Amino acid sequence: MQQLHGQYARKFNDRYSCTGHLFDGRYGSVLMKSDRQLLAALRYIALNPVKAGLCRRPHDYAWSSHAATLDGRAPRFLNRERLFWHLGGFGGSPQDHYAELIDHGPEYDFPVTKGSDPLQG
Secondary structure, three states: OHHHHHHHHHHHHHHHOOOOOOOOOOOOOOOOOOHHHHHHHHHHHHHHHHHOOOOOOHHHOOOOOHHHHHHOOOOOOOOHHHHHHHHHHHOOOHHHHHHHHHHHOOOOOOOOOOOOOHHHO
16 A cells, blocks of 8 residues: 555656645544534535535535435435434424535524424533
8 A cells, every 4th residue: 555655646746746745644533522513524524525616515516425415315325314313303304404504504503393402412
């Protein structure tokens, strides 16, 4: 792998007039400590291709699970049910809550129709 990465990095750097490592660090993970962090991460992932200028709307990016999450044509490996279970605590349609989250951000005022607000614990 080191040889493959080295060759690829050399060609990439030559092509784009860059220097240095392309694969600089190891994969990192962060423990989600709150529901608000999870919601912010969901939105970040869906909007990342838009911010990178790869598409105009997250629904348009072919390599994202966003469109499949919304339209129900998800591949077997995409666990929509687990995501919707988390958003289902707000009552109403979890699919609609997901769409609103992406459109309006984690500060979206989820309507609470069941007992307590899931974001408050």
